[in-house]
Amino acid sequence: MARENDTLHDAHLSQDEAYRQAAAAYGAAIARLARGYEADADLARDLVQDIHAALWRSFAYFEGQCSVRSWVYRIGHNVAVSHIQAARRTKPGNYAGLDEIDHLAASDNPESTVGENQMADRLLATIHRLKPADRQVMLLYLEDLTAAEIGDVTGLSAGAVATRIHRIKALLAEPFQQEEPRP
Structure with missing residues (x-):
């Protein structure tokens, strides 16, 4: 479409x-x-x-x-x-850089099970806390734009976009992976 x-x-x-x-x-x-x-x-x-x-x-x-x-x-x-x-x-x-993001998505109650909606809300809240340039890249990525298209919008090279996306995804995923219930 x-x-x-x-x-x-x-x-x-x-x-x-x-x-x-x-x-x-x-x-x-x-x-x-x-x-x-x-x-x-x-x-x-x-x-x-x-x-x-x-x-x-x-x-x-x-x-x-x-x-x-x-x-x-x-x-x-x-x-x-x-x-x-x-x-x-x-x-x-209180915006955070990529190096500070790991502390932003910490759960208020790590023992409780986080539902899918709560996790999405926390992820969006974490994205809201990113610096505008990082937030822009991540939001465009979530809209399924390619690295080249994101580069057209932001003025970054496609390689810089891909690197930034990889770093942001890894940092955003970290707090959520730490909450996995133990067997």
């Missing part, structure tokens, strides 16, 4: 129509992206609106320099990163 809409740079499409097609194809991904960047549900909804507004504006100058999918993610992540940076200025957060 996503790949078939990559022809929006057709000169015959108006800015409004190009936006409508992209919003229809990638609206759910934009909502997931916003929830990935913003833990507060109300602020995430505001972020979705901000991304859609920026996406509409962006089609005034989109000339097919990359796929529509990459364009949508580039615009979305740029808006989300700006959102996080603005929130950081007004309310400094």
Whole structure:
């Protein structure tokens, strides 16, 4: 579905129509992206609106320099990163680097069994705590973008993206593996 809409740079499409097609194809991904960047549900909804507004504006100058999918993610992540940076200025957060992540996902009660939803919530909470650049790479990876596509969005090389993903995945998995019940 996503790949078939990559022809929006057709000169015959108006800015409004190009936006409508992209919003229809990638609206759910934009909502997931916003929830990935913003833990507060109300602020995430505001972020979705901000991304859609920026996406509409962006089609005034989109000339097919990359796929529509990459364009949508580039615009979305740029808006989300700006959102996080603005929130950081007004309310400094406690973001963690890759070397500090192993302590972030620790369970409040390691003896209890963690259900699938709780584990997903903890993983997302851990991702929320990553620095914006690492969070951006991980969220794009979770949206099934390739390393090359993530590189198009972030400006990193595909090799740097692959390395970063490998490191983040290993660090994110560590606390969860330590909680495995003993036989």
